[in-house]
Amino acid sequence: MTAAAITNAATPARKRGYGSMSRDRRWALRWSYFFLTVFAIFFLMPPVYMLITSLKTSAEISAATNPWWVYHPTLGNYVELLTSRQYLTFFRNSALVSVFVVAITMLISVPAAFALSRMRFWGSTMLATGIFLTYLIPETLLFIPLFKMFALVNEYTGIQLINRWWVLLLLYPTLTVPFCTWIMIGYFASIPKELDEAALMDAANYRQILTRVFIPVALPGLIAATIFAFTVSWAQFLYPLAFTTSADQLVLPVGIVTTLIKGDVFNWGQIMTGALLGAAPPLIIYAFLMDYYIAGLTAGATKG
Amino acid sequence: MAQVSLRKLVKRFDDTEAVRGIDLDIADKEFVVLVGPSGCGKTTTLRMIAGLEEISAGEIAVDGEVVNDVPPKDRDMAMVFQNYALYPHMTVYENMSFGLRLKRYPKDEIARRVQEAARILDITELLDRKPRQLSGGQRQRVAMGRAIVRNPKVFLFDEPLSNLDAKLRVQMRIEIKRVHQKVRTTTVYVTHDQVEAMTLADRVVVMNRGRIEQIGTPNDLYHAPKTRFVAGFIGSPAMNFLPCRLEDAAGALRVRLSDDIVLPVPPSHAGRYRSHAGRPGLTFGLRPEHLTDGKPNGAPQPATIDAAIEVTEPLGMETLVFFRVNGIDVCARVSPDAGAREGVRMRLAASLDHMHLIDDASGCVL
Numbered sequence: 001m002t003a004a005a006i007t008n009a010a011t012p013a014r015k016r017g018y019g020s021m022s023r024d025r026r027w028a029l030r031w032s033y034f035f036l037t038v039f040a041i042f043f044l045m046p047p048v049y050m051l052i053t054s055l056k057t058s059a060e061i062s063a064a065t066n067p068w069w070v071y072h073p074t075l076g077n078y079v080e081l082l083t084s085r086q087y088l089t090f091f092r093n094s095a096l097v098s099v100f101v102v103a104i105t106m107l108i109s110v111p112a113a114f115a116l117s118r119m120r121f122w123g124s125t126m127l128a129t130g131i132f133l134t135y136l137i138p139e140t141l142l143f144i145p146l147f148k149m150f151a152l153v154n155e156y157t158g159i160q161l162i163n164r165w166w167v168l169l170l171l172y173p174t175l176t177v178p179f180c181t182w183i184m185i186g187y188f189a190s191i192p193k194e195l196d197e198a199a200l201m202d203a204a205n206y207r208q209i210l211t212r213v214f215i216p217v218a219l220p221g222l223i224a225a226t227i228f229a230f231t232v233s234w235a236q237f238l239y240p241l242a243f244t245t246s247a248d249q250l251v252l253p254v255g256i257v258t259t260l261i262k263g264d265v266f267n268w269g270q271i272m273t274g275a276l277l278g279a280a281p282p283l284i285i286y287a288f289l290m291d292y293y294i295a296g297l298t299a300g301a302t303k304g
Numbered sequence: 305m306a307q308v309s310l311r312k313l314v315k316r317f318d319d320t321e322a323v324r325g326i327d328l329d330i331a332d333k334e335f336v337v338l339v340g341p342s343g344c345g346k347t348t349t350l351r352m353i354a355g356l357e358e359i360s361a362g363e364i365a366v367d368g369e370v371v372n373d374v375p376p377k378d379r380d381m382a383m384v385f386q387n388y389a390l391y392p393h394m395t396v397y398e399n400m401s402f403g404l405r406l407k408r409y410p411k412d413e414i415a416r417r418v419q420e421a422a423r424i425l426d427i428t429e430l431l432d433r434k435p436r437q438l439s440g441g442q443r444q445r446v447a448m449g450r451a452i453v454r455n456p457k458v459f460l461f462d463e464p465l466s467n468l469d470a471k472l473r474v475q476m477r478i479e480i481k482r483v484h485q486k487v488r489t490t491t492v493y494v495t496h497d498q499v500e501a502m503t504l505a506d507r508v509v510v511m512n513r514g515r516i517e518q519i520g521t522p523n524d525l526y527h528a529p530k531t532r533f534v535a536g537f538i539g540s541p542a543m544n545f546l547p548c549r550l551e552d553a554a555g556a557l558r559v560r561l562s563d564d565i566v567l568p569v570p571p572s573h574a575g576r577y578r579s580h581a582g583r584p585g586l587t588f589g590l591r592p593e594h595l596t597d598g599k600p601n602g603a604p605q606p607a608t609i610d611a612a613i614e615v616t617e618p619l620g621m622e623t624l625v626f627f628r629v630n631g632i633d634v635c636a637r638v639s640p641d642a643g644a645r646e647g648v649r650m651r652l653a654a655s656l657d658h659m660h661l662i663d664d665a666s667g668c669v670l
Contacts, residue, residue, distance in 0.1 A: 194389035197356050201460075202403035202450070203377035212402075216393040 047276070054078070054273040061268050077273040087274060089248055090255030094234060094278070097168045097251055101233040102226055104169060105176040109225065112177075113184030114210050118196060128185055135178035143242045146171065150243070165249045168240060172233045179232075180225040187221030188214060223289050231282050252278045306367050306457035306490050307332045308353060314361035315348050315514075322348045324514035325362065330492065335484050337493045339501035340511035340537070346494045347462055349511070353492060354460050355379050366457060382451035383460040386467060388443040390435040390450075396422075397431040400449045414453075421452040424486055425479070441472045448480070452487060459484075461493040465500065477503055498538050502526070510534050527658075532587065532667045535660055541592050541624060544634045545662070548588035552581040559588055559659070562630045567607040570656050577661055580670060589660035589669075592624065595636035595652050597644070607654040611636070616644050625650065 053061060055073045065071060081087045115121075116128045150161040161167045191214060199209045215222060240254045247259060256274040260267045308330040315323040323345040330336045338346040351357035353364055355376035363370050371379055382403075390399050397418055398405075404414045422428045425445045435443055444464060451459055464480070465473045481504055484491055495501055501508045502522040510517040510525065510533070517537075518530045529535035535543050549560045550569070557569040557577060569577055580586060595609070611627035611634070618624075622637050625644045636652050638644050661670045 192387065192389065194385045194387055195391065197354075197376075198383070198385060198389035198391070198450075199402075200356065200376045201354060201381065201383045202406060202454070204402075204406050205377065208406060212406075213391055217391070219393075 047279070050272040050276050053268055054276055056269055058267070058269055077269040078277075081270055081273050081277065086247060086259060087255070090250055090252045091278075093165045093250060093255075094252040095281070097165060097172065098230050098233040100166075100169050101172040101176060102229045104173050105180050105229040106222070106226060108173065109177050109181035110184055110215065110222065111210065113181045113188055114206075114214055116181070117185045117188040118209075119206070128182075131178045132182050134174075135182065139175060139238050142174065143238055147242060162243055163245050163249055165240075165244060165251065167243055168233075168236075168251070171239045171243065172236060175236070176229040176232050180229055183225045183228070184218065184221055187218045191217055227285060227289055230285060234278075234282055307334075308458060308490060308492070309365045309368075310349070310353070310362065311365070312362035313349065313352060313359065313364065315345070315352060315357060316360040322514055323352070326511075326514075326516055328509060328516065328519065330490060332490055333488045335491045335493065335504060335506045336509060337495060337501040337505035337507075338509045338511055339495055339498055340517075342496055343513075344511040345514040346496075346511045350460055350462055350492060350494045353458070354381055354383050356383075379458075380454075380456050381458040381460055382454045382456040383462065384444075384447045384451050384464045386463040388435070388447045388467075390443055390446055392435050395432055395434055396427065396438070396446050396449075399435065399446055400431075400453050403450070403454045417453045417455070418449075421449045424452065424483060425449050440468050441476060444468065444476055445479070448483065452483065455487075455489075457490065459489050459491040459493075461491065461495075463495055464493075465495070465497075473500075480504060499540065502538070508538075510537060512537075529660065529669055531669060532589070532662045535589050535662070535669060539591055541635050541637075543589050543591045543660070544595070546588045546629055546632055546634065547664075548586050548661075550577060550581040550583070550586060550661075552578070557581060559656075559661075561588060561609075565609055565629060567609075567654060567656055569659075572657060573659065573661075577670065580661065580663075585664040586670075587662040587664055589662055590654060590656070591658060592635040592637045594655045594658040595634070596655075597636075597638040597642040597650060597652060607656050609652045609654060611650050611652050613644055613646060613648050613650055616646060625652075 049067070052068060052070055054077050055070045055075070057072065057074055057076060060070070060072060112131070116124055116131075147162070150167070154160055154162070161170075195213060195217070196209050199213050204212065235253065236251075237253045240251045241257075244250055244254065247255070250258065252274070256271055256278065260271045260274060308328075310326050310328040313323055313326040313328075314321065326345075326349060328336075338349060340346050348357060352359050355371070355374060359372050363372050365371065366379065391402065394402065400418045400421060401414045404417065409417075418431070419428070422431055425448060427442065427445050427449060430438060430442060430446070435446070438446065444467075447464070461480070465476050468476060477500060480493075484504075493501075493504060502525075505522060507519060508522055508525055509519050512533050518525060518534045520528075525534055525538045529538060532545070536545065546561050551558045551560055551566070557574045558566050559569055560566045609629075611625070613625045613627050615626040616623055617626075618640060620640065623640050623642070623644050625636050625638055626633055627636075628634065638650070638652070642650070644650060662668065663670055
């Protein structure tokens with residue numbers, strides 16, 4: 001009888017509800033498309049402008065014609081950069097730094113996150129919070145003390161840490177490790193406790209639980225953290241600007257700015273080309289791993 | 305194959321005592337079920353046996369060897385979890401063989417064992433699937449398979465059927481019993497479902513508030529509960545409890561339930577109860593199945609209760625009827641053709657040979 005009453009009451013209500021629901025949905029869709037279009041235009045304008053400029057000759061750029069149109073398109077800037085030893089060095093430095101930083105970050109933050117989320121030891125919660133707090137300190141506050149530290153190291157040990165591209169491998173993890181650890185803690189926390197207990201009962205040790213259960217299960221989170229670490233190290237500007245100076249030690253973002261701007265002469269065509277080419281690797285990685293990245297972020301978000 | 309013994313086992317969580325001194329001996333090949341309401345400490349006890357929970361006091365011994373400080377991986381026990389806890393990224397085959405692969409068993413040995421377990425559990429055709437492609441019942445089978453292939457000393461089951469629907473639960477219950485008959489491994493099984501406990505166990509351990517209330521075979525617990533808790537927990541629908549007085553009327557012992565309900569205590573019980581005549585604080589307990597419309601084999605039925613039926617629950621093969629005595633609900637089981645309806649008065653026969661008398665102060669069955 002109750003069931004019948006519910007169906008009777010629900011049928012007409014659902015019809016009305018369905019109509020208004022679809023009307024609401026239509027409006028929501030319209031608005032979201034409107035705003036998405038606005039945002040897309042807003043955010044695509046700079047790269048499009050860069051692309052247009054990169055196809056112009058210096059003469060055409062300085063001629064101040066319509067900036068949104070190319071009258072004499074040329075690939076000269078691309079050819080010049082891609083054949084320039086210097087630019088390729090920047091690219092290589094950037095790639096090396098990013099790949100190593102990603103590797104170092106993962107090697108530190110995955111085990112750290114596993115320990116912090118699964119092995120309860122004295123102070124583990126505080127440590128987890130502490131790690132997150134370090135992420136909140138901006139690099140603009142850190143680079144001067146770090147510089148002083150490196151100078152001291154040089155003074156006492158004679159080891160020169162400044163103006164070496166590999167020193168960035170020590171610096172970038174200060175930015176990437178805390179955040180990646182935090183993402184992974186959140187991700188590991190979403191793995192049910194029974195899963196590691198099952199592995200424990202299956203006679204796995206902690207290392208095996210991490211490598212054979214946690215890492216495969218948390219792969220989307222791991223990929224999200226990897227992308228984050230890569231993006232941060234690829235785009236990092238302040239640390240390399242402060243810590244590296246000679247042309248063969250520079251990474252891409254700094255290299256473009258320091259070598260293509262000579263005094264007050266801006267080589268706009270090549271700057272735009274260099275930046276555009278520099279933006280390609282992260283873009284390609286995003287395109288391939290986007291689905292994982294989103295899955296990772298949301299999983300981390302709800303449970304972290 | 306192993307025997308497990310618990311000695312004065314205690315578990316404290318910060319300020320609460322979850323398990324308060326448990327003594328239990330589990331024989332080799334025995335199927336023991338820990339049953340009790342949620343929070344009674346049964347799962348904690350199981351987890352201590354598994355080694356997943358530290359022991360606050362007391363000791364656990366397997367085959368006479370104390371294992372308090374032995375990590376779970378060295379205890380050679382296998383556990384089946386409530387939510388299955390299958391490794392989501394592995395196939396059924398990989399799930400079942402994981403433990404063996406960690407121990408570096410030879411490949412053909414692993415294959416042989418997995419095939420064997422899969423055959424017992426009837427999951428041979430699922431071996432290549434991932435857990436997410438399986439139904440709840442299938443996942444449960446795989447979880448059991450993972451335990452079986454290890455050929456451990458002890459099986460531990462932590463409410464393995466709670467996540468299944470009622471029909472599947474009955475089916476898997478039979479399955480578990482069948483598996484145990486085949487592999488005969490010492491098993492400790494935790495559940496809050498007394499039917500599961502009764503049907504599966506060689507011996508049932510009823511727990512309440514961190515203590516063992518009673519250990520016994522299912523029949524022991526049903527027919528001779530030692531405490532009011534056990535009497536009320538085992539059996540469905542639950543035993544009826546009514547405050548009562550014992551009256552000694554010229555040598556004939558009677559139990560008075562209300563002003564107008566007085567039942568004669570059968571001679572089989574009279575001797576045992578006589579000393580309690582007249583004292584306050586007694587409760588009368590009788591199971592619904594011993595309160596019927598029955599005419600049991602023509603035997604004279606001196607104990608009857610006139611009941612004004614308030615609610616009936618027809619179940620097909622029988623009908624549960626509810627009436628009140630002094631404001632307390634009482635349930636009886638009558639035959640479906642007894643004509644029980646709401647508002648009707650029925651004469652119910654109480655077989656007092658099955659009555660229990662409980663001391664309110666101690667909660668013990670007298």
